[in-house]
Amino acid sequence: MKKIHIHSSCSISIQPGFQEDYFFEEIAEYAENGIHAIDPDYKEFIAALQLRRMGKSMRMAVYASQKAIQNAGNPKIDAVITGTGEGCLRDSEKFVEAMWDNDGGMLNPTPFIQSTHNMAAATVALALGCKGYNMTYTNNSNSFESAVLDAILYLNENPEEMILIGGLDEISEKTLEFWNSVGYVNSNNPKIPIDFKSKSIGEVNSEGAGFFVASAEKKENSLGSISAVKTQLEVEDPEEFILEFLEENGISVSEIDVVILGNNGDSRYDGIYNDLSETVFREIPQMIYKNLFGEFDTVISIAVEIGLKIFKFQRIPFALKLNNSIKENYQKILIYNQRRNKNHSLILLEK
Amino acid sequence: MNRKPIAITGMGIISAIGNNLAENEASLLESRHGIRKYSVKDPLIHQEKLVGEILKPNEEFYSELNLNPNEAFTRSALLGLTAAKEAVQSANLDLNDGRKTGFISATTVGGMDATEKYYFDFLKSEANRKFVPTQNCGIHAEQIAQILGIKDYVTTISTACSSAANAIMLGARMIKAGILDRAIVGGADSLSAFTINGFSSLMIYSDEHCHPFDDNRKGLNLGEAAAYIVLESGKSSANKEVLGYLAGYGNANDAFHQTASSDDGEGAFLAMKTALEIAGLKPEEIDYVNAHGTATPNNDFSEGKSLSRIFKSVPDFSSTKTFTGHTLAAAGAVEAVFSLLALKNQKVFANLNWKTPMKEFDLKPQTEIKSKEIRTVLSNSLGFGGNCSCLIFVK
DSSP states (O other): OOOEEEEEEEEESSSSTTSTTOOSSSOOOBOSSSOOOOOOOGGGTSOHHHHHHOOHHHHHHHHHHHHHHHHTTOOOOOEEEEEOSSOSHHHHHHHHHHHHHOSSSOOOSHHHHTTSTTHHHHHHHHHHTOOSOEEEEOOGGGHHHHHHHHHHHHHHHSTTOEEEEEEEEOOOHHHHHHHHHTTOBOOSSOOBSOOGGGOOOSBOBOOEEEEEEEESSOOTTOOEEEEEEEEESOOSOHHHHHHHHHHHTTOOGGGOSEEEEOOOSOTTTHHHHHHHHHTTTTTSOEEEOHHHHOBOTTTHHHHHHHHHHHHHHOSOOGGGBSSSOOOSOOOEEEEEEEETTEEEEEEEEEO | OOOOOEEEEEEEEEBTTBSSHHHHHHHHHTTOOOEEEOOOOOTTOOSOOEEEOOOOOHHHHHHHTTOOTTSOOOHHHHHHHHHHHHHHHHTTOOTTSSOOEEEEEEOSSTTHHHHHHHTTTTTTOSTTGGGGGGOSSHHHHHHHHHHHTOOSEEEEEOBTBTHHHHHHHHHHHHHHTTSOSEEEEEEEEOOOHHHHHHHHHTTOBOSSOOOTTBTTOOOBOBBOEEEEEEEEOHHHHTTSOOOEEEEEEEEEEOOSOSSOOOTTOHHHHHHHHHHHHHHTOOGGGOOEEEOOOOOOHHHHHHHHHHHHHHOSSOOEEEOTHHHHOBOGGGHHHHHHHHHHHHHHHTEEOOOTTOOSBOTTOOOOOOOSOEEOOOSEEEEEEEOGGGEEEEEEEEO
16 A cells, blocks of 8 residues: 655644644653643634533644644645544543432533544544544554554545544543552652653553644655554564564665654563664664653654654654664654553654 | 455344344344343433343353453453354354454443443452453453454444444455455444433433334434454455445545534435445445434434435335344444345345324335345444444345
């Protein structure tokens, strides 16, 4: 299948990345877990009345998608494809809590309506009046990747169309407590930037959204392309998984200008990345990003945006460097991710 | 456009009208529905509700499926595993023959049936904490794929009530693109207080047996179900018995309102139009429409409008939700199986409980089972968020 070209992006996260041309000039620091994304001025795109009703996922999705479209010069969007691991978590919780409080009276339906995972893609389509293809994947930490795979398929089937691809996830206090009760969360000393030397247990959980305008055709101001994506629920040998993917796409490790790894500070699983850093990726530039963005199911959408920005600025931001290796020219970027040793994924970006 | 149809070589289903394919088929042929008062006494549900319930407790599924009682499987996963196993067996699949296989599943309830129950208990006691990781939608697909041994591609789709139709569509597209040789596609949704109360809060939960496309319709009855079909490429299905072909599919968005469908049925119209184009069929070549037909005032009006727009003369149509209830994310797969059973038996299944024509249209669903030559079946799935999908099955 042919690669797809990305013309613009916008992301919302716990860093001020929604600012145009942000490239880590300032870095937000935190000493907490369950970190909320920095809010842009949503009113730029969302009427106050609507905004009040919208949960965080929907706000982030509508803002990031509208901003991405604006950044692309306001093209007409023909399809919306999103991924979200958890959906509108807070609305789901609200409705459950209301059911427990209720003695049989009428419940407010709004949180129920907004609890469906497709509500972000639907709200974006409604905001744009986009009657075309509309899809939502919710496959844990491979949700955004599933959306990307569909986007590649879709643009190969419909090469004349312009589409939106997005990933989004919100955090909520209650669910974070649940996750903490089963040992997913770093409750001891969570910090952003993550200090990898502390060898802590658990993740620093956060939230965010990344949206992209894409088409089959390259344009003058295209940021780069997504050439390939691959996901696999369980991987016995990550090195083999990676080498096979590169072979399928006809490139060698030495041709990769930087690999973006998903180390998140949970020492139980970061070893998977560390092994690769010391072996297959040893000779090439390596970087991380969850040290500044935390962990959520669709955080890889942020990694894609960072990759595209590296094409633009032609350097790796200092705060994200994992080794000292650099290249003169950044043309090919590989992103590898897994979460709790499940849902392994690879995305290949090309300038 | 790639018009090559995709072969369907297996199917599996569990719903209120049967624990397997044969039981579902018998119920449809005998016009025997599965809607009755909910047997579960759930403290979160305050009114008696008519539902399409599968009368089998979770413990029985655990033992039938040989699952470890200490592992957490929510009801959607149990239903899903039951139906997916039947589908794999009926297609006679050897999952270790080197062909690339995908598992694409749909759900909206996910693990909510457990989460709603243990919400205030998770932090207090360890007893049910094993259900914390099964809360979200993606887990059921992971669990089912792991047990079946499907490794090449696993994903979950959640587009409200059109979810399973989209899972079927994705499987077909991935096979056409050569990414997969075959795919087990469908969906699973259990009943939950969350969805029963949710649709009640929207005032679209009927206190009667639902009567789709009737002027006096009062809303839906929810149901629980899981259904999967096996899609295979021409090469992969060679020398195998083929149950039917998926010839067309379409996905569009109504972009009208968060929950309500538009008055002109534009989303459903566009989805049907695309599906017909991909199938290379004219509207008059459709022999039977298995409608979405939830029996909510809004859906049936909007879908009725879309049907009368796409068809000069609307073919025989019925909503089989009168048998199973509205099974949400699973509905598209349940009705895909029913569409294939309509092709097999050459029968239009009944739209039960219908009495009065809708005043807006001259549309009468098929109210009794009817024998006729059926070569093509069109199945609609329309959901919240304007998500509309359409599938076309042919002999």
